[in-house]
Amino acid sequence: MVGAALSLAGRDLRLALRQRSDAGTVVLFFVLIAALFPLAIGPAPDVLLRIAPGVIWVTALLAVLLSLERLFLADFEDGSLELLALAPTPLSLLVLAKCLAHWLTTGLPVVLAAPVIALLYGLGADAFLPLIGAMLLGTPSLSLIGAIGAALTLGARRGGVLVPLLVLPLYVPVLILGALAVDAALAGRPATPHLLLLGALLLAALPLAPLAAAAALRQAVE
Amino acid sequence: MTLFEGRDLTCVRGERQVFTGLGFTVPQGGALILHGPNGSGKSSLLRLMAGLLDPAEGSLVWDARPVSGDPEAHRARLHYLGHLDAVKPVLSAAENLTFWASAQGGGPGDGQMGGPGAGVAAALERIGLTGLSDVPARMLSAGQRRRLAIARLFLARRGLWLLDEPTVGLDEDSIGRLQAGLADHRQEGGRVVVATHTAIDLPGAERLDLMAFQPPSDAGLEPW
Numbered sequence: 001m002v003g004a005a006l007s008l009a010g011r012d013l014r015l016a017l018r019q020r021s022d023a024g025t026v027v028l029f030f031v032l033i034a035a036l037f038p039l040a041i042g043p044a045p046d047v048l049l050r051i052a053p054g055v056i057w058v059t060a061l062l063a064v065l066l067s068l069e070r071l072f073l074a075d076f077e078d079g080s081l082e083l084l085a086l087a088p089t090p091l092s093l094l095v096l097a098k099c100l101a102h103w104l105t106t107g108l109p110v111v112l113a114a115p116v117i118a119l120l121y122g123l124g125a126d127a128f129l130p131l132i133g134a135m136l137l138g139t140p141s142l143s144l145i146g147a148i149g150a151a152l153t154l155g156a157r158r159g160g161v162l163v164p165l166l167v168l169p170l171y172v173p174v175l176i177l178g179a180l181a182v183d184a185a186l187a188g189r190p191a192t193p194h195l196l197l198l199g200a201l202l203l204a205a206l207p208l209a210p211l212a213a214a215a216a217l218r219q220a221v222e
Numbered sequence: 223m224t225l226f227e228g229r230d231l232t233c234v235r236g237e238r239q240v241f242t243g244l245g246f247t248v249p250q251g252g253a254l255i256l257h258g259p260n261g262s263g264k265s266s267l268l269r270l271m272a273g274l275l276d277p278a279e280g281s282l283v284w285d286a287r288p289v290s291g292d293p294e295a296h297r298a299r300l301h302y303l304g305h306l307d308a309v310k311p312v313l314s315a316a317e318n319l320t321f322w323a324s325a326q327g328g329g330p331g332d333g334q335m336g337g338p339g340a341g342v343a344a345a346l347e348r349i350g351l352t353g354l355s356d357v358p359a360r361m362l363s364a365g366q367r368r369r370l371a372i373a374r375l376f377l378a379r380r381g382l383w384l385l386d387e388p389t390v391g392l393d394e395d396s397i398g399r400l401q402a403g404l405a406d407h408r409q410e411g412g413r414v415v416v417a418t419h420t421a422i423d424l425p426g427a428e429r430l431d432l433m434a435f436q437p438p439s440d441a442g443l444e445p446w
Contacts, residue, residue: 003324004324004325004326007321007324007325008321008325010321011310011313011321014313014317015310015312015313018312018313019312074310077306078306078307078308078309078310079304079305079306079307079308080308080310082274082302082304082306082308083302083308083322083325083326083374084325085274086272086273086274086297086300086302087297087325087326088294088297088298088326089325090294094325221274222269222274222275222276
């Protein structure tokens with residue numbers, strides 16, 4: 001059962017590696033948009049430092065959002081999803097595997113690119129670790145919650161427009177806590193409470209989001 | 223002897239009744255050919271048998287137990303071949319099959335000698351794709367992709383094969399290979415349900431004409 005889920009995650013990773021453009025777009029989007037703000041706003045360090053947490057999080061969130069529509073779409077269109085729904089492994093476990101692969105190809109690259117952006121905004125060493133920690137805890141939740149939206153909009157016309165509408169409200173807690181963690185560190189306060197809450201969100205999303213997405217997928221393949 | 227039965231099935235898609243009062247029986251080693259014009263509900267019946275779709279009325283029964291009581295056990299005993307081939311263009315033929323071998327459970331070497339991978343090689347051999355195992359699936363022709371989809375049936379042993387137009391795009395040699403596979407499957411006690419418009423050689427197969435179960439009255443007026 002776990003073997004089947006792991007091989008699905010492995011297949012998705014392999015697909016992402018062979019179609020490099022897909023995963024690359026997300027990181028490129030993140031870096032480019034985040035790099036545009038200093039150019040537009042001007043190089044004043046205090047202003048940049050003030051907006052850095054918010055800009056980094058909003059950009060990361062949009063970058064992940066950009067990749068959500070494709071999460072199940074290819075499998076839906078080529079018939080793989082039907083077969084996955086008929087596999088002996090619980091569909092929710094397979095969804096979890098797809099979320100893992102999605103995070104490894106979108107969330108993790110964004111986290112890895114974050115240091116570059118942090119430098120650009122002049123974030124100091126004290127805010128640096130909270131930023132990475134918050135992103136490591138927050139971005140998996142983005143993939144998991146996003147899977148619900150992606151599954152619900154399968155088969156709908158203009159699903160790409162619906163996904164942000166469905167998913168963005170659910171992303172708000174992650175966004176607020178993620179930005180607050182960095183803000184707190186910048187102000188010299190401990191970031192731990194925010195990180196703990198982000199971790200709690202992730203722990204709730206880990207079992208619940210795959211169940212909800214699997215139920216939506218069953219509707220989609222009916 | 224275990225039976226796979228449908229009792230008084232009604233299928234509704236959208237607002238429309240596709241068929242009603244439909245019953246069938248497939249014994250061990252038996253074959254059932256679904257017959258009827260386009261839109262008469264052959265695919266819907268196969269999806270219903272697979273559990274992708276729930277019947278609006280009636281029930282599916284396996285070995286005197288309702289399928290709806292344990293859908294997971296039902297999924298574990300069937301192979302479904304739909305219209306779509308579920309082939310990833312950027313993966314090679316062998317990679318596609320290796321993935322399905324593990325996703326469908328049973329492991330790549332299930333029921334085969336020679337450990338993991340042997341099952342995939344044997345399946346490719348049986349459908350005549352051995353020479354193309356390392357070729358990316360996007361280079362395969364439509365018929366070859368269909369064969370790759372059919373090769374999935376040979377990966378893991380399952381008691382019930384549900385095949386929706388399996389011969390579309392296949393050449394004569396491939397149809398022969400499919401028929402040989404079907405004969406082996408039934409020899410081992412497997413059941414087959416096929417929806418097809420082409421002649422397919424299934425000795426002793428029963429035919430089910432879906433036109434006999436069309437809902438009465440206005441439905442006949444609809445063009446689809």
